[in-house]
Amino acid sequence: MKTKILVIGMATMIGLAGCSMNEEVSVPKQDGVIGFSIATNKAITRSPIDGATAMQSDGFDIWGYRKSDSHQQVGTNNKPVVATYSNTNTAWNLATAAYWPADASADVDFYAIWPTMHYEIATSIVAGTQTVKYIRKSAESDVKDLMYAKKTTNKTNAAGGKVMLYFKHALSQVQFKGKTAAVGMEVKVKSLQLCNLNNEGTFTFPSAETAASSDHGMWGTLSNPETDYMATINNDVTLNSITNAESLGTPFLLLPQSFTPWNTTTSAKKSIIDADAANESYLKLEVYIKQNGEDILGSNSSYATTYIPLPNPTNDMAFKSGKKYTYTLKFGGGKKEDGDDQFAPIEFDVDVEPWGDAAEENLPL
Known part of the structure; x- marks a missing residue:
């Protein structure tokens, strides 16, 4: 699997001219000023966001604490400094300049979250602990990726005074696809809703700094497990292949x-209520299914509602940070609201792959 590295140079009040997504930008050294570079392992390009454009639009928050005495070197009162992108001079700028300690060998712990203020609140970004409260937006159009970086370094080891921040995904990406269960079948999908999952939690930074092979942070205090999510489907999706x-x-x-x-189950039905x-x-879907031209479920003018239980999550199948889960539905029917079968149950294939840098897994179901 090939890896693309996005590196964006950032230093206070320094202009950067036309860089590509695969270049390291050379930034002139400025004594005392802390600068940053950003690296991600497919994290930006594999996200359902508009790559570097979104990053430039949103900016990120950065904190820094001197390791020896917990003095806040970047930001004040446990608040971050915001890094934003300027289209005027094509450069990343810190809202407030940050400087290295006078002792060039003094380590500083850096913590970053992207996009800026996409989380609910930084509940405890301090020298001892780093936790973030996150509440997912209710409208899909408002939901953005959530990424984080951690780095410990000093002025001597930071090339040109720049700190390399390696961003990792804090969230999971879940994709639904569909195909038919039999030749001659056609399925039209009008809407898809994923029902009853948590939408709020607290994220804790990992103990070690972030890198390609580092461990992810941890999620806890999950809440609101009754939350529903509506997929963005602009036009009805037509399925007529058993393979594609x-x-x-x-x-x-x-x-x-x-x-x-x-x-x-057939022997022990449970209703949606x-x-x-x-x-x-x-899953709750609005569908129209026909076989060899004959209506099986719903009609062209009146779609039917069908319900599909999610597959049982094993330890490896539970949603994890930095992984993408692709559920492929093989449509032959679904279930009624009372739990009884409609035509025939829908089957799943599930594929799990690294979304960024998590270990690759392929888990058949």
Whole structure:
């Protein structure tokens, strides 16, 4: 798997001219001024965002604490300095200049979150602990990636006074695709809703600095498990192949978490009402299915609602930071609101891949 590195030079009040996404930008040395470079392992290009353009639009927050005595070297009163991009001089600028300690060998711990203020609150970004409270936006159009970086270095070891911040994904990416279960079948999908997952949690930075092979941070204090997510589907998606899968809306960016699938079987049916009461997870879709020209479920003028339990999450299948989960639905039917089958159950194939730099896994279901 090839890796693309995005490196953007940033120093206070320094202009950078036309750089590509695969270049390291040379920044003249400025004694005393702390500068930054940003590196990501496919993190920007593999995100459901507009790459470098989004990064330049949003900016990021940066804190820095002197390791020897916890003095805040970047920011004040435990508040960060905002790094923003200027289209006028094509440069990244710090809102307030930051300087290295007088002792060039004195280490500083740096913590960064991108995009700036996309999290709810930095509850404890201090020298001892680094936690962030995050509440996912309710409208899909408002949801952005959430990334973080941690680095410990000093002026002597920072080339040209620049700190290399390696950003990693804090969220999980979940994509749904669809194909048909039989030749001659055609399925039209109007909407897809992912039901009953947490939308709020607290993220804790990892103990070690971020790098390509480093551990991810941890999520805890998850809440609001009854939250539903509506996929962005601008036009009805038509499925008519048993081999080629089509995307059912743009990917979701979700809090890493485990979940309990809607537990309904032929012998022990459970209704959607009971599933919601138990916060059990499922998909809700509006579909029109026909076989060899004959309507099977819904019609061209009146789509049917069908429900699909999510597959049971094993330890490896629970959503994790920095991983992309692709669920491919093989449409043959679904379930009614009371838990009974409609035509035939829908089956899943699930693929898990690194979204950025997590270890690659392929997990058949």
